[in-house]
Amino acid sequence: MQANASQERAQTFKLHFRNRLERIVHLGVCRIMLHLPDSASLKDKRQVSRSLTTRIRNTFNVAVAEVEDQELWQRLTLAICCVSTDPTHANEMVSKVVAFVEEYRRDLELLDYETEIISGV
DSSP states (O other): OHHHHHHHHHHHHHHHHHHHHOOOEEEEEEEEEEOOOTSSSSHHHHHHHHHHHHHHHHHHOOEEEEETTTTTEEEEEEEEEEEEHHHHHHHHHHHHHHHHHHHHHHHHHEEEEEEEEEOOO
């Protein structure tokens, strides 16, 4: 009798695990290029970069990294990535981050941004 209950639990677990594996994951990726007109040194730039990346991480729970232009004082390029089971949600999150950057730091100039939703990962 106990073997049957144990087998049923194992079968239920297998079905649950199999259903979880069949879900499709979507990545929302964005590259934001900013101009820092008030930056006079790499120290100024890194202070702005740390502040902005921390604020984005804490507000939106996304991954953020400085990806290009590490040695240029007045250029900051950030990559943002979020993972979701819904492509619409991933797109909304990335769009909200871009809008936040524009509103939060008015002293920075948004030069350009690129977004991409990668589905089926």
